[in-house]
Amino acid sequence: MTHGDEGAARTPAATRADPFERFTTVIPAGGVGTRLWPLSRAKAPKFLHDLTGSGTTLIRGTYERMAPLTGAHVMVVTGEDHREAVRRQIPELDVEDLILEPSPKDSAAAIGLAAAILAHRDPDMIMGSFAADQVIAPVDAFQDAVREAAATAATGRIVTIGITPTYPSTGFGYIRRGAQLDVDGAPHAHQVDRFVEKPDEATAQRYVDSGDHLWNAGMFVAPVGLLLHHLRRTEPELHAGLTEIAEAWEAGDGSAEEVMARVWPTLTSTAIDYAVAEPAADAGDVAVVPGDFTWDDVGDFAAIARLNPAEHEDAMTVLGEQARVYSDQSSGVVVSDTRRVVALIGVEDIVVVDTDDALLVTTTDHAQAVKQAVEALREKGDSDVL
């Protein structure tokens, strides 16, 4: 794919000075977080929990990180089941900015629909897409990166924020950066050379040593017109379906429900990376801004233990407002969603997650295996607790 034939999208994005005047934060709130079962589950997914002991759910934290930059210009895309929970978490959200998916359709449909609705409102809109289930610190380093990304997006680029790697992770995809860009207000912006899949260990080490690879955290800032331009090229049917839904959504004539119910189920499920980011990078339309902050998508209970270190070595990390934990000769993490007394004696690196209808006991080393347990429970017919 070559760049330039439809590059006209880059022009209008540069017409106004402060990119945050035409900026909307989009928060895709999709995944259940199976590896965090039984805390996280279909009815109470990961983003609705406080997994850092901060007193704030992950989705509220996502909103609060962006609000100082963009005010209440925020849109959430989530499942229909979570309508009320999301409104409780973000009461600032206008009803027309809460998009409810009838069924999960992966990120291209969720983010593409947000882009299509925003483009309908203002073709020059810039969106910043930040998943609802991430933990980031410090917040000012994150905001600095978003400012540079917004300034770069305003020059007509899709801008990903790449995390400076601190170790050779094989669990993340990487972004290889190319030439430095010359953008006012974005001294660290580079062209993206290409996106690369999760590497093996040796390759990951090479990436880290190279100094020109960043972790792909799935965060990006983009002119909605440019995003839709690439989506139309790679997934024309998906683009057409999303455009039809967006028009009905904005019509305000009550047709949105019918159109959503009819069109949504027909849409292709694919990731925004494949549908937009990678082809756009090949077309030279993607930039990257480095993020010098810690970032965690809290993938499993080992992450929770890591993000919430216990006060002493050989001590328990305890999460849960009403937790009543007694611990003796034990270490690890307890997540309590009940008022039950939890007594731990002589168990090390343990993970105990106590909810009303399900209990998990594992170790931090086995945190990834929770996903298989959930699958096995589904096969056994225990779906009532999933």
Next chain:
Amino acid sequence: MTHGDEGAARTPAATRADPFERFTTVIPAGGVGTRLWPLSRAKAPKFLHDLTGSGTTLIRGTYERMAPLTGAHVMVVTGEDHREAVRRQIPELDVEDLILEPSPKDSAAAIGLAAAILAHRDPDMIMGSFAADQVIAPVDAFQDAVREAAATAATGRIVTIGITPTYPSTGFGYIRRGAQLDVDGAPHAHQVDRFVEKPDEATAQRYVDSGDHLWNAGMFVAPVGLLLHHLRRTEPELHAGLTEIAEAWEAGDGSAEEVMARVWPTLTSTAIDYAVAEPAADAGDVAVVPGDFTWDDVGDFAAIARLNPAEHEDAMTVLGEQARVYSDQSSGVVVSDTRRVVALIGVEDIVVVDTDDALLVTTTDHAQAVKQAVEALREKGDSDVL
């Protein structure tokens, strides 16, 4: 203490042929079983649980082991809180045979009161005292021992059933047997030389090697008159108090409650071993019959794992009628008192006890430390779950 000065008690006990014609099973149902918390607790002590997966509570099992020998001639001594639970477990129990202690007073008061009431009914009565919280197999070997003990008791002796040791336990007291007795129907009865306290390891090994030491399981069969005779000698005030309560209990004039409330709190708390068994042995009045059966007082969750072996190595033992357990790469024991799903991943020799208001996670190696946890919880003010 010498024997003979008050040995007259031995005569009347021999006047009828079949000792089971004047036999009552006494079941002291006292201890909470703190090391089995949170399954066992003040409101639901150990004896009210099925800890062997047999479908039968321990107290019902105790009754059923004796019923073929003694029919419904049974008396239970328990706390007031357990009146209804015990009646549900043993509906065969007559109301005048359910003795309710206003407060715990150790075994001398509990067993002594049963003896005093039975003596009031028939001075020639023989009682067999078997704690409510023991697991015994095979039952016919146990019954054989009880038959020999009853035949021996009918000759005017307090007869303990000693367990043939299978290893040098430091957790039990021992009985050193003396000369063989010549009793019809009791070919294995011996005189008891003396009772000895829990030994250290080397001493325990010497006891086992000697061949003349048996474990003291606290089971005995005795003419009530002889038991009371020794109690009067060693604890005259306790004896007098119990006699007063027994007379009121048997009067049937409604005075029992008042007398119990007034006298019981004044009684000495002491063990039947110190008040009767040891001084009676010194007086030459105690015999022992060996029991060739396995015996366990289910002292902790390690005992539960031992008594309920998992079907495969590397597998979980699961107790609980409604248990919903998923286990992967795990071994140990789960006791479930709820309908909650319990998922275990990668935990070995684990002990998980799940109840409505409290959860214990430990290992079989730490099973004894549960007692300290309960004490710590009491100090923390978590008595609602104890």
